[in-house]
Amino acid sequence: MNKNLLIAAVAVAAAGLAAAQTAPSGPKSAGDGIAEYRAMLADGNPADLFEAKGEGLWKTKRGPKAATLEKCDLGQGPGVVKGAFVTLPRWFADTQKVQDLESRLVTCMETLQGFDAAEIAKTRFGQGEQVNVTALATWVAAESRGLRFNLPQGHPEEKRSYEIGKRVFFFRGGTHDFSCASCHSEEGKRIRLQDLPLLTKNPGDGVGFAAWPAYRVSNGEMWSMQLRLNDCFRQQRFPFPGFGSEITVALGTYMGVNAKGAQSIAPAIKR
Amino acid sequence: MKHLPSPTLASAAAVVALAAVGALLAGCATGPSEAELDRQALAAVQASFRDQGIAKVDRIKQDLGQSACSSDKPPSDAVAERISAQARATMKWPTGGQYFGDFREGERIAQSGRGMTWTDTSTATSANGGNCYNCHQISKTEISYGTIGPSLYNYGKNRGVTDIMAATAQPIVEYTWMKIYNGKTYNACSNMPRFGHAGLLDEKQMAHLMSLLLDPRSPVNQ
Amino acid sequence: MPDPMRIRAQVAGPAATVRVLMSHDMETGLRRDAAGKVIPAWFIQEVTATHNGKQVLSAQWGPSIAKNPFMQFNVKGAKAGDKIVVTWKDNKGETRTDEATVT
């Protein structure tokens, strides 16, 4: 855990509580009020629960082969977890594919533990093995907390994934003519009260791609990046993107490369 | 150049063929051409989505406006004009000139962000909201509003509308209807959904929104 | 078995601040599923905390405590190395006990 980040988070939380306890409070802007609310939640992020669960899953013998995931190669060599999150999606020679964290985890679950990857990909979020994939992703991400994004772009397929992702980002469709860019291509915009990260460049430390997986306060669920993208497309009024499908991975490559240098705070807490 | 198409890509064979041609033309030194990447992206989109509930894959079949506005660069003036011309040609004015409804109903529709997602069960206009507050400030009392679109607070007042039935108000009334019905009439790549054209809201619902924006009694104009 | 709690207990002046996160759905019994069926109430009803074996706090909760509950309290006189044990029990009779060491 990055000490500075932790200290900053605690300071913010303390400030939030202190502010909340100062009574009577003068008229506060809506923005200040929301900032205070967020600060009060920052200390005690339920993502911790999923992080602990994910770590347990990584080290537990599971699946038809009764194996752990401790030999899983997330791009830094078998079993290396720290630092992996901030370099994904990337090219993997064994699968001949660019993979994001979750699709890579599923590959490991198939090859090491004997699970059926296609079956997991078909499973709904929040059910069956998908729950475990999310928890694993939460833990793997947490192991890179405080590190800076630095996706490799050396392989032609990594470059191609970026280019595909960029095009998908701007792809307009659906009943409402929305694309990812409709909401995420300008600075300082928001939907309702939610700030929208600018995703066509580095949106800053702990923002956008550097914040997910995140605990969603609104439904009390842990959301991985795959689910984040899935729900973006739902609200874009698009049809359903397959789990780990080429466009979801490519969008990850696009956002991840754009976020180069951004410090990861994942798993974060979100509205 | 060694080009390795993703095995998951649908119509992989076709893409490989195209990629090979593209690579030859590009002289092997660089990756696939821009046009080639455009084709691959389209193929990836087609391969990656599936039907879910009311959200069918036909929704990713783009019309001219959607495809021409799918890049970080705006379309050429000529294409933009074609999009707007199409929008004007398909514009429908309200039956019997009924531009207005009830601003209270308008507020309700403006508040609702529902409709047309794969978790919605009906594509009927009655199931849909206008999503207005997602992007616009409207009534002063609603502090939870988005900023993707311009503020619409005092929309009618700022435009000098004191009587929505007055002849002097007619141009702004028609303009507003057009914006709601099909905003591409004025701005080919507008972010605003085409509520009338796409069948998201019916005439009555749009008339309620008209009242919300233009009626001097509406909270918007206080 | 329910998932483990996360308990952090840190010395802060003359007391230790204890923060507890519990993994629980906290269903109100008022929500309906996609098919329109009422989702039955399922929530933590009772929580207790002990400090070195001595009970210092007990609580009764209703279904309006938020999902994946959080609770914070200060244990007087707790020092580094002391044990804090938290137990919860829900309306289905499921229970979970976890322990943390004060740091």
Added chain:
Amino acid sequence: MHSRREMLTQSATLAGLLASAGLVPTVAHAAWTPAAFEAKTMAEAVKALGGGTPVESKDITVTGPDIAENGAVVPVGASTTLPGVKRLLLMVEKNPSVLAAVFDVTEGVDASLTTRVKMGQSSNVFAVAMMGDGKVLFAVKEIKVTLGGCGG
């Protein structure tokens, strides 16, 4: 980095062992009081818990944000510096059932508790202290719940 889960698992096992060895006293759970959690008003809830008429007091503090971005999780707290407090209650006036939580405090903890509640809409939130001398004191704070997200 230490393994959190291992630590927790061991702790759970340890706690179990201690309990079975009789080293941890059987904890006295406050019996859950259905009538209190069915109450619609503060007075009813307090009455169901055996208390008298609540009186507003500046010695009681209710904490929480002025605005909650989401009603599903609203951080709230109850505290008092008065000696002799037996119970701290948290209530949300406009929830279907007003009572959210009852904390039986002992000399071993500060009379200051924080948790998170669900709020269906903007509402007054009450912190209530039931004192050893039978007095029931409360503080109130309004918390606004905003609509958020695209689905709003």
